[in-house]
Amino acid sequence: MSSSTVTPTESDSHITSYPRFIGRSLWLATEGSFAFYAWMTMLTALFLVGANAWANQVAGGMISTHMTDHVSWGLYIANFTFMVGLAAGGVMMVIPAYLYHDRKMHDVVIIGELLAIAAIVMCLMFVVADLGRPDRFWHMVPGIGKFNFPISMLTWDVIVLNGYLILNLHICGYLLYMRFLGRQPNPVWYVPFVMLSIIWAISIHTVTAFLYCGLGGRPFWNTALLAPRFLASAFVSGPAFIIVTMAMMRGLTQVKGLERPIATLTKIIRVTILINLLMVVSELFTEFYTGGSHVSAAKYLFFGLHGKTALVPWTWTAIGLNITAACLFLWPGLLGPKFRWLLVSACLMAFVGAWIEKGMGLIVPGFIPSTLHEVVEYVPSMLEWKVTIGIWAFGLMVFTIAIKTALPTLRQSEPS
Amino acid sequence: MTANKPSLPIVENFSRRAAVKGGFATLGAASFVAAISPLRHAAQNSSAGEFMQNHYTELTPEQKSDVLARLESEAKENYGADVTIGDDRPIPGTKFVYAINLSVCNGNGKCVEACHKENNHDRATNQSYIRVLEMPVGTMDMEQGSTTYTGIVPKDGKFYLPVQCQQCDEPPCVDVCPVKATWKEEDGIVVVDYNWCIGCRYCEAACPYHARRFNWKKPEVPAEEINPDQSYLSNRIRPVGVVEKCTYCLHRTRRGKLPACLEACPTGARVFGNILDKDSNIRWILENKRVYILKEELGTKPAFFYYFD
Numbered sequence: 001m002s003s004s005t006v007t008p009t010e011s012d013s014h015i016t017s018y019p020r021f022i023g024r025s026l027w028l029a030t031e032g033s034f035a036f037y038a039w040m041t042m043l044t045a046l047f048l049v050g051a052n053a054w055a056n057q058v059a060g061g062m063i064s065t066h067m068t069d070h071v072s073w074g075l076y077i078a079n080f081t082f083m084v085g086l087a088a089g090g091v092m093m094v095i096p097a098y099l100y101h102d103r104k105m106h107d108v109v110i111i112g113e114l115l116a117i118a119a120i121v122m123c124l125m126f127v128v129a130d131l132g133r134p135d136r137f138w139h140m141v142p143g144i145g146k147f148n149f150p151i152s153m154l155t156w157d158v159i160v161l162n163g164y165l166i167l168n169l170h171i172c173g174y175l176l177y178m179r180f181l182g183r184q185p186n187p188v189w190y191v192p193f194v195m196l197s198i199i200w201a202i203s204i205h206t207v208t209a210f211l212y213c214g215l216g217g218r219p220f221w222n223t224a225l226l227a228p229r230f231l232a233s234a235f236v237s238g239p240a241f242i243i244v245t246m247a248m249m250r251g252l253t254q255v256k257g258l259e260r261p262i263a264t265l266t267k268i269i270r271v272t273i274l275i276n277l278l279m280v281v282s283e284l285f286t287e288f289y290t291g292g293s294h295v296s297a298a299k300y301l302f303f304g305l306h307g308k309t310a311l312v313p314w315t316w317t318a319i320g321l322n323i324t325a326a327c328l329f330l331w332p333g334l335l336g337p338k339f340r341w342l343l344v345s346a347c348l349m350a351f352v353g354a355w356i357e358k359g360m361g362l363i364v365p366g367f368i369p370s371t372l373h374e375v376v377e378y379v380p381s382m383l384e385w386k387v388t389i390g391i392w393a394f395g396l397m398v399f400t401i402a403i404k405t406a407l408p409t410l411r412q413s414e415p416s
Numbered sequence: 417m418t419a420n421k422p423s424l425p426i427v428e429n430f431s432r433r434a435a436v437k438g439g440f441a442t443l444g445a446a447s448f449v450a451a452i453s454p455l456r457h458a459a460q461n462s463s464a465g466e467f468m469q470n471h472y473t474e475l476t477p478e479q480k481s482d483v484l485a486r487l488e489s490e491a492k493e494n495y496g497a498d499v500t501i502g503d504d505r506p507i508p509g510t511k512f513v514y515a516i517n518l519s520v521c522n523g524n525g526k527c528v529e530a531c532h533k534e535n536n537h538d539r540a541t542n543q544s545y546i547r548v549l550e551m552p553v554g555t556m557d558m559e560q561g562s563t564t565y566t567g568i569v570p571k572d573g574k575f576y577l578p579v580q581c582q583q584c585d586e587p588p589c590v591d592v593c594p595v596k597a598t599w600k601e602e603d604g605i606v607v608v609d610y611n612w613c614i615g616c617r618y619c620e621a622a623c624p625y626h627a628r629r630f631n632w633k634k635p636e637v638p639a640e641e642i643n644p645d646q647s648y649l650s651n652r653i654r655p656v657g658v659v660e661k662c663t664y665c666l667h668r669t670r671r672g673k674l675p676a677c678l679e680a681c682p683t684g685a686r687v688f689g690n691i692l693d694k695d696s697n698i699r700w701i702l703e704n705k706r707v708y709i710l711k712e713e714l715g716t717k718p719a720f721f722y723y724f725d
Contacts, residue, residue: 030437044444052451059454061633061656062615069629072620132615132630132657135458135467139595139614146471146596146612154594154618216588216714217624293559372547372579372626373558 018173021180029404040400043393050390053383054129062132064383070376071367073130075384078359079391080126082237084208085230085358087119087164089238091201096264098194104260108410109194110175111242113168114402116201120165122395129387153211160204167197172406179409205230212366220297220366225283230358232276237354239265239272240347245403247344255410263335266343270329273350277326280357293373300375301365308368310377314360321353471596472609472648483611484648491653496639501646504670506603512664512719513604513691514675515701516578518708519725521685523548523569523576530680531580534665535651536643538635545662546677547626549577556708580677581606581627581662582710582718589619589628589661598659604719605664607649613658620659624711628661664688691719 032040057064067074093112097105128134139145140158149155171193178185209227216222243265246258287298299305304312328334328346335343369375380388465486469475475483484501491499528544537543549561553573561577570576587606590598597613600606620628634656646652647667654660665675669688678686689698701707705723 031433044447048447048451051448052454055452055454055458059458061631063633065632067632069620069626072617072630127616130616132617132659133613133655135462136612136614139471139597139612148594148596151591152594152618154592154616158594211618215592215622216716217622217711293557296559367621369559370626371624372549372563373561374563374626 017181018177021177024180025176025405026401028408029401032404036400040397043397043400046393047390047397050387050393053386053390057129057383057387058134064381066379066381066384068376068378070370070374071364071378073363073367074378075359075380075388076126076130078363079388080123080130081208081230081363082355082358083119083123083126083395084161084204085234085354086238086241087116087123087161088201088205088231089234089236090114090116090119090242091198092235092239092265092268093242093261094194094198094201096268098191099198102264104257105264107257108246108255108261110172110406110409111245111403112238113172113197114406115238115242115245115399116168116197117165117172117402118395118399120161120168121398122391123161124165125391125394126388129391153207153214156207157204157211160200160207164197164200164204167193167200171197172402176406176409179412202231205234212362217371218366219294221362223283225279229276229279229283232272232279233354233358235272236269236276236350237358239269240351240354243269243347244344244351247340249403253407253411255407262343266329266335269347269350273322273326273329276354277322280322296369296373297365300368301361305369306375308375308377310379311360311364311368314356318353318356318361321349322357325350325353466611469611471612473599487648487652491642495637495642495653497642497644499642499644499646499652501648501652502667504647504649504667506601506605507670508602509692510603510690511692512583512669513689513698513702513721514583514664514719515687515698515707515721515723517685517687517725518575518577518722520683521548521576521578522683523550523565523574524682525569526680526682527578527677527686530676531662533641534643534668534676535662536635536637536646536653538631538633539638539641540636541632543629545627545629546578546580549579550574551577577722579625579627579710580720581664582625582716582720583662583664585717585719586715588622588624588714588716592618592622594618598661603670605666606661607663607666608659608661609649610652610654610658610660615657615659617659624714624716628659630659631656 030040065074090112093105093109096102097109128137131137140147140155142149147155149159171190174190175185206227209230212218212221213223213226243262246262249255250258284298284302287295296305300308301311301315303309325346328342328349333339334346364378368377463486465482469483470479480503484503487501488499491497491501525548528546528548531537531546532542532544535545547563549558549563550565550569550571551558551561551574553575558577565571583600583604583606585600585604587600590600590606594616595612595614598606598608598619615630617630620630631654635653637653642653643651645667647670650663650665650667665673665677669675675686675688678688687698687701689696691699691702693699701723702721705725708722708724709718710720710722
């Protein structure tokens with residue numbers, strides 16, 4: 001392992017050696033094959049397109065998005081909501097590892113935490129992209145601004161999201177730093193934080209659900225099932241993303257011992273994907289069997305309302321993907337080595353299904369029909385897609401660099 | 417890659433790689449600066465004073481008069497209009513409420529138009545704080561209403577339901593604001609500090625009455641059409657990227673006048689007044705008529721009432 005060549009002596013202060021560790025890690029993370037450079041160049045290019053689109057949005061006003069006073073949140077908040085789930089879902093690596101003492105998971109648990117870091121960074125970027133006045137962001141900073149705590153759910157979200165980011169930065173930073181120093185990590189410095197991160201992961205998605213379900217004027221969101229549904233779909237999309245990552249790592253890196261973690265996560269999705277579907281069915285039953293004006297948003301989502309059907313293809317795609325993925329996950333042979341491609345496709349289907357369900361399928365119908373029952377449709381503009389893709393590209397850059405930073409540790413952790 | 421060739425001395429290898437990486441990093445940084453260059457245009461439109469300005473309730477009297485002077489000169493600069501921006505405060509012992517006689521309202525839309533002009537709304541989007549629903553007689557189900565009706569009014573079998581900010585006593589929009597940019601004043605009017613709002617539009621999502629509007633772009637109003645009698649918390653021309661709402665025309669009502677929508681109403685369907693005044697017309701109506709409250713089940717406790725003769 002190359003980083004061990006610069007291991008500082010015991011007398012060095014952490015204040016000087018920690019930044020050196022960060023610098024060294026980042027330097028190593030930018031070393032790689034031609035394919036790696038091509039990948040990073042592509043992501044950089046996409047990020048620059050997004051940054052330019054966002055700058056234009058700030059300069060010209062949000063009129064360049066297709067949001068309106070009727071549908072005042074769109075693609076950005078949809079992605080934000082999904083990303084919170086991805087961040088929370090990353091913790092599904094942590095639960096088996098620490099609560100069930102799965103040693104195999106211990107070695108790779110950091111992948112989930114790095115995913116959480118990248119996802120939270122994307123969350124924060126999506127929120128900033130959605131602000132009409134990003135220059136006034138400081139109004140939200142406690143102390144110098146005016147923080148409407150504890151009344152506004154959005155201030156709770158600011159606290160839990162930033163707290164989760166710091167928590168995961170600490171856990172990952174500490175574990176990797178100890179490896180860099182060549183020392184054994186001291187459980188006192190990370191196990192309590194890992195346990196806290198489990199509760200915290202649940203809190204970030206619960207609070208984000210409360211953002212929506214606390215609004216009495218929006219019947220589509222005003223359901224107690226929203227937070228549990230958020231968690232169930234988060235515990236599908238997070239593990240699905242990690243399985244795909246680990247499947248790719250098997251080919252691209254020399255990290256061994258990923259089979260057992262992949263199997264564990266597959267078992268988790270097997271359960272959570274069914275719980276998620278059950279909750280969707282429960283909610284649809286109360287909506288459609290009862291009827292009344294409450295059902296109009298769900299009607300719009302699934303069948304269209306007054307001839308307006310923009311979301312119908314999205315919804316049925318999501319349902320098709322979710323059900324197909326659920327069937328695949330129920331098939332015992334899915335973990336067979338011959339069917340690795342099938343596992344990856346099932347994960348991708350579940351991931352895209354959750355993205356549509358939590359994004360366009362949740363945020364947009366909350367606004368349609370509007371509170372005065374007007375049906376005004378929303379289809380994201382090209383600019384919104386550019387900003388969104390830019391933020392995704394940046395998030396993938398953060399994730400790639402983070403994984404590369406952790407690779408020496410992951411490689412080392414195989415049993416000798 | 418060549419960097420891994422053992423024949424090259426490590427130091428030289430390292431420095432060449434560092435140079436290449438440095439080159440790419442510089443290129444990336446330069447492209448980033450170029451990509452976000454439109455921000456410079458946005459920065460030109462806002463002054464340091466505006467950026468640093470405190471929350472309205474925390475301004476000292478001196479700071480407040482500086483802010484008002486700055487806003488007046490900005491109106492001159494950006495819109496070519498001479499305006500006066502006042503700082504109208506609630507009158508003690510006043511709680512404003514509004515009522516509409518649904519038996520009389522005929523959906524002519526004069527209130528919508530008057531609001532648009534009075535409050536200096538963007539001309540291009542034809543914005544207004546009031547929406548009028550055309551509803552079939554026999555239902556209060558808005559699902560069956562239409563805000564886009566045309567033709568001669570009133571139509572047979574229809575009645576008309578104007579909706580604007582209900583100035584709720586339990587306003588969900590105020591609760592959700594993360595930066596306290598919106599609050600309820602002592603006279604019952606929910607206001608927005610347009611210079612503090614960050615534009616998250618959470619209040620717009622929370623309002624059950626579609627009473628809030630967002631400035632998706634810089635409002636366009638020709639200089640000659642600008643209403644020069646303005647107030648900080650009401651009808652001054654709003655900045656881009658912030659939320660605005662009906663303020664019961666506080667720049668008029670706190671000066672003893674009636675709201676513009678009421679003055680424009682040709683049928684006399686609108687009644688406005690101080691509910692704390694025992695002799696007021698509005699008090700008599702609320703005590704003696706059959707009064708209806710919009711979405712009462714949501715617990716927002718509106719200060720806006722509908723009644724029937």
